[in-house]
Amino acid sequence: MAFGISYAGAESDYDEADVVIYGIPYDHTACFKAGAREAPTAIRRASYNFEEIHFEHGIHQPVLNVCDYGNCDDFVLPEDMFEEVDFCVGPAVRDGKFTVAIGGEHSVNIPIVRSFEENSVAVISIDAHLDSRDEYLGTPNSHACVMRRAAEHVGIENTFVIGCRAIGEEELDRDDVIPFISSYEVMDKGIDWAVGKALESVKSEKIYLTIDIDGIDPAFAPGTGTPEPFGLMPMDVKKVINAVGGRMIGFDVVEVCPPADPSGITSILAARYINEAIAVHAKSLRNRDLRRGIPPPSRRTPQPWILLWPRLWIPRIS
Ligand SMILES: [Mn+2]
Numbered sequence: 001m002a003f004g005i006s007y008a009g010a011e012s013d014y015d016e017a018d019v020v021i022y023g024i025p026y027d028h029t030a031c032f033k034a035g036a037r038e039a040p041t042a043i044r045r046a047s048y049n050f051e052e053i054h055f056e057h058g059i060h061q062p063v064l065n066v067c068d069y070g071n072c073d074d075f076v077l078p079e080d081m082f083e084e085v086d087f088c089v090g091p092a093v094r095d096g097k098f099t100v101a102i103g104g105e106h107s108v109n110i111p112i113v114r115s116f117e118e119n120s121v122a123v124i125s126i127d128a129h130l131d132s133r134d135e136y137l138g139t140p141n142s143h144a145c146v147m148r149r150a151a152e153h154v155g156i157e158n159t160f161v162i163g164c165r166a167i168g169e170e171e172l173d174r175d176d177v178i179p180f181i182s183s184y185e186v187m188d189k190g191i192d193w194a195v196g197k198a199l200e201s202v203k204s205e206k207i208y209l210t211i212d213i214d215g216i217d218p219a220f221a222p223g224t225g226t227p228e229p230f231g232l233m234p235m236d237v238k239k240v241i242n243a244v245g246g247r248m249i250g251f252d253v254v255e256v257c258p259p260a261d262p263s264g265i266t267s268i269l270a271a272r273y274i275n276e277a278i279a280v281h282a283k284s285l286r287n288r289d290l291r292r293g294i295p296p297p298s299r300r301t302p303q304p305w306i307l308l309w310p311r312l313w314i315p316r317i318s
Contacts, residue, residue, distance in 0.1 A: 007274075008047035010068035017067035018285065019278055020092045024072045024104040026081045027257075029142040033225045035259035039267065040071055040102045042258040046271040054279040064282045078107055078141035085111035093250065098281050100274055103254030105225065106131060106143040109210045112252065113150050121249060122158035122202035123150040126215035126237055128228035130167045132178040143225075143255070146210075147178045160198040162186065162240065163215040163232040183215075183231055191236040195243040207247045209277070211237060212255045213270055221269055223261020234269055241276045246284030251277040 007021050014020060023040025030036065053060045072088045075081050085108060092099050093115040101112055106127070113123055125131070125147060132151075136144035151159045161180040171177065179201055181194045199207075214224040217231030241248070253270045261267060289295075 005041065005044050006068040007044050007066070008050070009052060010066040012065035012067045014067050014069065014092075016065050017097060018064045019066045019098045019100060019281060021066065021068045021100045021102065021274075022072060022089050022092075023070065023102045024081070024085060024089075024108040025074050026072075026078075026104040026108050027225070028076050028081075029078060029107055029137070029139060029144075030105055030225050031137060031142075031144070033257050033260050035257040036103055036105045036225055036255055037074065038258040039104065039256040039270070042261070042264065042267040043102050043253070043256060043270045043274070044068070046264060046267040047274070049268055050272065050275055054275070057279045057283050059279045059282045059286075064278060064285070066278065078110075078139060081108065082111040082114075082141070086115055090115040099250045100277060101250075101252035101254075102270070102274070103252060103256070106146045106210070106212050106254045107141055108254060109146050109252055110141060110149045112250065113208060114153050116154070116208070116250075118153055119155050119158065120204065121154055121206045121208050122160070122204040123147070123154055123208050123210060124198050124202065124240075124244065125150075125159075125161045125210045125212065126163050126232065126240060127161050127210075127212040128164055128166050128183070128214040128231055129212070129226070130161055130164050130171050130178055130180055131212075132171045133168065151176070151178060154204070157201075157203050160201050162191075162194050162198055163236075165230050166226075166228045186232060186236065187230075191232070191239050192243070195240050199243065199247075205247060206249045207244050208250045209241065209244050209248050209252075211251075211253045211270075211273055213253060213266060214255050216269065221256075221266045223257050223259075223264075223266030224255050225257045225260070226255075227260075237273060238276055241273065241280055245280055246287065248277065248280065248284075
Protein backbone atom coordinates (compact mmCIF):
# COMPACT_ATOMS: atom_id res chain seq x y z
CA MET A 1 0.00 0.00 0.00
CA ALA A 2 1.27 3.44 -0.89
CA PHE A 3 2.36 5.92 1.76
CA GLY A 4 -0.10 8.81 1.54
CA ILE A 5 -2.79 8.66 -1.10
CA SER A 6 -3.26 5.38 -3.00
CA TYR A 7 -4.62 4.94 -6.49
CA ALA A 8 -8.44 4.79 -6.39
CA GLY A 9 -9.68 1.25 -5.88
CA ALA A 10 -6.20 -0.19 -5.35
CA GLU A 11 -7.04 -2.07 -2.18
CA SER A 12 -5.35 -5.39 -2.75
CA ASP A 13 -2.21 -6.76 -1.15
CA TYR A 14 0.71 -7.55 -3.44
CA ASP A 15 0.37 -11.33 -3.20
CA GLU A 16 -3.21 -11.47 -4.42
CA ALA A 17 -2.86 -8.61 -6.91
CA ASP A 18 -3.42 -9.04 -10.64
CA VAL A 19 -2.20 -5.49 -11.25
CA VAL A 20 0.53 -3.65 -9.33
CA ILE A 21 0.87 0.13 -9.58
CA TYR A 22 4.17 1.91 -8.92
CA GLY A 23 5.03 5.58 -8.82
CA ILE A 24 8.50 6.45 -10.09
CA PRO A 25 8.99 10.13 -9.26
CA TYR A 26 12.17 10.68 -11.28
CA ASP A 27 12.84 13.76 -13.43
CA HIS A 28 16.56 14.51 -13.15
CA THR A 29 17.34 14.29 -16.89
CA ALA A 30 14.50 16.69 -17.82
CA CYS A 31 15.77 19.14 -20.43
CA PHE A 32 12.99 21.75 -20.63
CA LYS A 33 10.32 21.86 -17.91
CA ALA A 34 11.07 19.75 -14.84
CA GLY A 35 8.46 18.57 -12.36
CA ALA A 36 7.41 15.09 -13.51
CA ARG A 37 8.46 13.86 -10.07
CA GLU A 38 5.16 15.29 -8.81
CA ALA A 39 3.06 13.25 -11.25
CA PRO A 40 2.52 10.05 -9.23
CA THR A 41 0.74 12.02 -6.48
CA ALA A 42 -1.20 14.19 -8.94
CA ILE A 43 -2.33 11.21 -11.02
CA ARG A 44 -3.34 9.20 -7.95
CA ARG A 45 -5.43 12.18 -6.81
CA ALA A 46 -6.96 12.48 -10.30
CA SER A 47 -7.91 8.78 -10.18
CA TYR A 48 -10.71 9.61 -7.71
CA ASN A 49 -12.51 11.50 -10.48
CA PHE A 50 -13.80 8.42 -12.28
CA GLU A 51 -16.57 5.85 -12.21
CA GLU A 52 -15.45 2.36 -11.28
CA ILE A 53 -17.47 0.89 -14.12
CA HIS A 54 -16.49 0.98 -17.77
CA PHE A 55 -19.84 0.48 -19.43
CA GLU A 56 -18.24 0.33 -22.89
CA HIS A 57 -16.27 -2.76 -21.82
CA GLY A 58 -18.88 -4.24 -19.48
CA ILE A 59 -16.13 -4.16 -16.85
CA HIS A 60 -16.44 -3.17 -13.23
CA GLN A 61 -12.91 -2.15 -12.31
CA PRO A 62 -12.83 -3.82 -8.85
CA VAL A 63 -13.19 -7.27 -10.43
CA LEU A 64 -9.40 -7.11 -10.62
CA ASN A 65 -7.22 -7.04 -7.55
CA VAL A 66 -5.11 -3.92 -7.83
CA CYS A 67 -2.24 -3.15 -5.47
CA ASP A 68 -0.70 0.29 -5.20
CA TYR A 69 2.85 -0.48 -4.11
CA GLY A 70 3.70 3.18 -3.56
CA ASN A 71 6.64 5.11 -4.94
CA CYS A 72 10.17 4.05 -5.68
CA ASP A 73 12.75 6.09 -3.80
CA ASP A 74 14.22 8.98 -5.73
CA PHE A 75 17.89 9.10 -6.73
CA VAL A 76 19.69 11.73 -8.78
CA LEU A 77 21.69 9.57 -11.18
CA PRO A 78 19.67 7.60 -13.74
CA GLU A 79 21.76 4.48 -13.06
CA ASP A 80 20.74 4.59 -9.39
CA MET A 81 17.10 5.06 -10.40
CA PHE A 82 17.47 1.99 -12.67
CA GLU A 83 18.69 -0.09 -9.74
CA GLU A 84 15.81 1.11 -7.54
CA VAL A 85 13.20 0.37 -10.23
CA ASP A 86 14.69 -3.06 -10.80
CA PHE A 87 14.45 -3.67 -7.05
CA CYS A 88 10.81 -2.49 -6.84
CA VAL A 89 9.18 -3.33 -10.17
CA GLY A 90 11.44 -6.20 -11.30
CA PRO A 91 9.98 -8.78 -8.88
CA ALA A 92 6.42 -8.00 -10.03
CA VAL A 93 7.41 -8.46 -13.67
CA ARG A 94 9.09 -11.77 -12.82
CA ASP A 95 6.02 -12.81 -10.77
CA GLY A 96 3.91 -12.31 -13.90
CA LYS A 97 1.92 -9.39 -12.53
CA PHE A 98 0.56 -6.73 -14.86
CA THR A 99 2.58 -3.67 -13.86
CA VAL A 100 1.40 -0.09 -14.22
CA ALA A 101 4.12 2.50 -13.70
CA ILE A 102 3.43 6.19 -13.21
CA GLY A 103 6.42 8.37 -14.11
CA GLY A 104 8.38 10.39 -13.75
CA GLU A 105 10.06 11.13 -17.02
CA HIS A 106 10.30 8.62 -19.83
CA SER A 107 13.66 7.21 -18.71
CA VAL A 108 11.83 5.27 -15.96
CA ASN A 109 10.75 2.92 -18.76
CA ILE A 110 14.32 1.73 -19.42
CA PRO A 111 14.76 -0.44 -16.29
CA ILE A 112 11.18 -1.76 -16.53
CA VAL A 113 11.77 -3.05 -20.07
CA ARG A 114 15.08 -4.54 -18.94
CA SER A 115 13.30 -6.53 -16.24
CA PHE A 116 11.68 -8.61 -19.00
CA GLU A 117 13.80 -11.31 -20.58
CA GLU A 118 15.75 -10.19 -23.63
CA ASN A 119 13.78 -10.27 -26.88
CA SER A 120 10.68 -11.53 -25.03
CA VAL A 121 8.46 -8.46 -25.45
CA ALA A 122 7.79 -5.67 -27.91
CA VAL A 123 7.73 -2.05 -26.80
CA ILE A 124 5.15 0.20 -28.43
CA SER A 125 5.44 3.84 -27.47
CA ILE A 126 3.06 6.76 -27.87
CA ASP A 127 5.31 9.80 -28.03
CA ALA A 128 5.83 13.15 -29.71
CA HIS A 129 9.52 12.25 -29.86
CA LEU A 130 11.35 9.26 -31.28
CA ASP A 131 13.55 9.10 -28.16
CA SER A 132 16.12 7.14 -30.12
CA ARG A 133 19.39 8.96 -29.51
CA ASP A 134 22.48 7.01 -28.46
CA GLU A 135 22.98 9.62 -25.76
CA TYR A 136 21.69 13.04 -24.88
CA LEU A 137 23.23 15.82 -22.81
CA GLY A 138 26.02 13.52 -21.73
CA THR A 139 24.10 10.42 -20.70
CA PRO A 140 22.87 7.35 -22.60
CA ASN A 141 20.16 7.01 -19.95
CA SER A 142 18.34 10.26 -20.73
CA HIS A 143 14.61 10.44 -21.40
CA ALA A 144 15.65 11.16 -25.03
CA CYS A 145 17.25 7.68 -25.40
CA VAL A 146 14.42 5.41 -24.24
CA MET A 147 13.66 3.61 -27.50
CA ARG A 148 17.35 3.13 -28.36
CA ARG A 149 17.84 1.40 -24.99
CA ALA A 150 14.65 -0.63 -25.55
CA ALA A 151 15.87 -1.69 -29.01
CA GLU A 152 19.14 -2.94 -27.49
CA HIS A 153 17.17 -5.17 -25.10
CA VAL A 154 14.22 -6.41 -27.16
CA GLY A 155 15.51 -5.94 -30.72
CA ILE A 156 14.73 -3.04 -33.01
CA GLU A 157 12.11 -5.18 -34.78
CA ASN A 158 10.24 -5.22 -31.48
CA THR A 159 10.00 -1.43 -31.14
CA PHE A 160 7.50 0.99 -32.60
CA VAL A 161 6.56 4.63 -31.93
CA ILE A 162 3.19 6.17 -32.83
CA GLY A 163 2.48 9.88 -32.90
CA CYS A 164 5.97 11.33 -33.10
CA ARG A 165 6.56 14.66 -34.78
CA ALA A 166 9.82 15.90 -33.29
CA ILE A 167 12.81 13.89 -34.50
CA GLY A 168 16.47 14.90 -34.47
CA GLU A 169 18.51 14.67 -37.67
CA GLU A 170 20.88 12.14 -36.11
CA GLU A 171 17.90 9.92 -35.27
CA LEU A 172 16.96 9.62 -38.96
CA ASP A 173 20.40 9.73 -40.55
CA ARG A 174 21.37 6.15 -39.63
CA ASP A 175 20.66 2.59 -40.74
CA ASP A 176 18.78 1.50 -37.65
CA VAL A 177 15.98 4.05 -37.39
CA ILE A 178 13.34 3.06 -34.85
CA PRO A 179 10.13 2.21 -36.78
CA PHE A 180 7.52 4.94 -36.35
CA ILE A 181 4.32 6.49 -37.66
CA SER A 182 4.13 10.25 -37.26
CA SER A 183 1.13 12.15 -35.95
CA TYR A 184 0.78 13.64 -39.47
CA GLU A 185 0.23 10.17 -40.93
CA VAL A 186 -2.20 9.34 -38.13
CA MET A 187 -4.11 12.49 -38.97
CA ASP A 188 -4.31 11.46 -42.64
CA LYS A 189 -4.92 7.72 -42.37
CA GLY A 190 -6.47 7.26 -38.93
CA ILE A 191 -5.35 5.66 -35.70
CA ASP A 192 -6.85 2.25 -36.57
CA TRP A 193 -4.53 2.06 -39.58
CA ALA A 194 -1.55 3.21 -37.52
CA VAL A 195 -1.97 0.78 -34.64
CA GLY A 196 -2.66 -2.02 -37.13
CA LYS A 197 0.71 -1.29 -38.75
CA ALA A 198 2.44 -1.26 -35.36
CA LEU A 199 0.88 -4.58 -34.31
CA GLU A 200 1.90 -6.17 -37.61
CA SER A 201 5.40 -4.76 -37.40
CA VAL A 202 6.47 -6.00 -33.98
CA LYS A 203 7.54 -9.64 -33.76
CA SER A 204 6.79 -10.52 -30.14
CA GLU A 205 3.29 -11.54 -29.14
CA LYS A 206 3.65 -9.77 -25.79
CA ILE A 207 3.58 -6.00 -25.87
CA TYR A 208 4.64 -3.44 -23.29
CA LEU A 209 2.81 -0.17 -23.93
CA THR A 210 4.45 3.07 -22.82
CA ILE A 211 2.55 6.32 -23.09
CA ASP A 212 4.48 9.55 -23.06
CA ILE A 213 1.69 12.03 -22.42
CA ASP A 214 3.34 14.50 -24.83
CA GLY A 215 2.20 12.21 -27.66
CA ILE A 216 -1.24 13.76 -27.18
CA ASP A 217 -1.74 17.26 -28.53
CA PRO A 218 -0.78 19.90 -25.95
CA ALA A 219 -4.26 21.38 -26.28
CA PHE A 220 -5.45 18.30 -24.36
CA ALA A 221 -2.31 17.51 -22.38
CA PRO A 222 -0.51 20.80 -21.73
CA GLY A 223 1.12 19.65 -18.49
CA THR A 224 4.24 17.99 -19.80
CA GLY A 225 7.96 18.67 -19.89
CA THR A 226 8.46 19.11 -23.65
CA PRO A 227 5.10 19.99 -25.25
CA GLU A 228 4.96 19.60 -29.03
CA PRO A 229 2.10 20.89 -31.25
CA PHE A 230 0.20 18.79 -33.82
CA GLY A 231 -0.33 15.78 -31.60
CA LEU A 232 -2.71 12.84 -31.28
CA MET A 233 -6.27 13.13 -30.06
CA PRO A 234 -6.99 11.73 -26.59
CA MET A 235 -9.42 9.19 -28.07
CA ASP A 236 -6.71 7.94 -30.45
CA VAL A 237 -4.67 6.72 -27.51
CA LYS A 238 -7.70 5.06 -25.88
CA LYS A 239 -8.11 3.16 -29.15
CA VAL A 240 -4.45 2.13 -29.12
CA ILE A 241 -4.80 0.68 -25.60
CA ASN A 242 -7.83 -1.30 -26.77
CA ALA A 243 -6.21 -2.46 -29.99
CA VAL A 244 -3.17 -3.81 -28.14
CA GLY A 245 -5.72 -5.49 -25.84
CA GLY A 246 -4.84 -8.95 -24.58
CA ARG A 247 -1.28 -8.72 -25.94
CA MET A 248 -0.49 -5.99 -23.39
CA ILE A 249 1.59 -7.29 -20.48
CA GLY A 250 2.58 -3.99 -18.87
CA PHE A 251 1.87 -0.31 -19.12
CA ASP A 252 3.25 3.03 -18.10
CA VAL A 253 2.30 6.66 -18.44
CA VAL A 254 5.12 9.15 -18.19
CA GLU A 255 6.11 12.80 -18.58
CA VAL A 256 3.09 14.36 -16.87
CA CYS A 257 4.43 17.57 -15.31
CA PRO A 258 1.99 18.87 -12.67
CA PRO A 259 3.70 22.29 -12.22
CA ALA A 260 2.84 22.93 -15.89
CA ASP A 261 -0.69 21.59 -15.46
CA PRO A 262 -2.60 24.19 -13.40
CA SER A 263 -6.06 22.81 -14.25
CA GLY A 264 -4.99 19.21 -13.59
CA ILE A 265 -6.39 18.14 -16.98
CA THR A 266 -3.22 16.27 -17.98
CA SER A 267 -3.17 14.20 -14.79
CA ILE A 268 -6.84 13.40 -15.31
CA LEU A 269 -6.14 12.14 -18.82
CA ALA A 270 -3.21 10.06 -17.54
CA ALA A 271 -5.36 8.48 -14.80
CA ARG A 272 -8.06 7.72 -17.34
CA TYR A 273 -5.53 5.90 -19.54
CA ILE A 274 -4.42 3.85 -16.53
CA ASN A 275 -8.05 2.91 -15.87
CA GLU A 276 -8.42 2.00 -19.54
CA ALA A 277 -5.37 -0.26 -19.41
CA ILE A 278 -6.68 -1.94 -16.25
CA ALA A 279 -10.12 -2.44 -17.84
CA VAL A 280 -8.59 -3.88 -21.01
CA HIS A 281 -6.43 -6.24 -18.93
CA ALA A 282 -9.52 -7.26 -16.90
CA LYS A 283 -11.35 -7.98 -20.13
CA SER A 284 -8.55 -10.15 -21.45
CA LEU A 285 -8.36 -12.13 -18.19
CA ARG A 286 -12.14 -12.60 -18.29
CA ASN A 287 -11.97 -13.85 -21.87
CA ARG A 288 -9.13 -16.22 -20.95
CA ASP A 289 -11.16 -17.58 -18.01
CA LEU A 290 -14.24 -18.00 -20.18
CA ARG A 291 -12.19 -20.01 -22.67
CA ARG A 292 -11.14 -22.22 -19.77
CA GLY A 293 -14.74 -22.54 -18.58
CA ILE A 294 -14.24 -20.44 -15.42
CA PRO A 295 -17.23 -18.16 -14.68
CA PRO A 296 -16.52 -14.40 -14.48
CA PRO A 297 -15.95 -13.00 -10.99
CA SER A 298 -18.92 -11.25 -9.45
CA ARG A 299 -18.68 -7.65 -8.40
CA ARG A 300 -16.90 -7.39 -5.08
CA THR A 301 -19.46 -7.17 -2.23
CA PRO A 302 -19.02 -3.96 -0.22
CA GLN A 303 -18.01 -4.53 3.37
CA PRO A 304 -20.56 -3.33 5.98
CA TRP A 305 -18.27 -0.55 7.15
CA ILE A 306 -18.20 0.90 3.63
CA LEU A 307 -22.00 1.06 3.62
CA LEU A 308 -21.88 3.06 6.86
CA TRP A 309 -19.24 5.43 5.54
CA PRO A 310 -20.35 8.93 4.40
CA ARG A 311 -21.00 8.91 0.67
CA LEU A 312 -18.73 11.85 0.01
CA TRP A 313 -15.24 10.69 0.78
CA ILE A 314 -12.41 13.08 0.14
CA PRO A 315 -9.04 11.36 0.08
CA ARG A 316 -6.50 12.62 2.54
CA ILE A 317 -3.28 13.88 1.01
CA SER A 318 -0.13 13.73 3.05
MN1 LIG B 1 8.23 12.68 -25.54
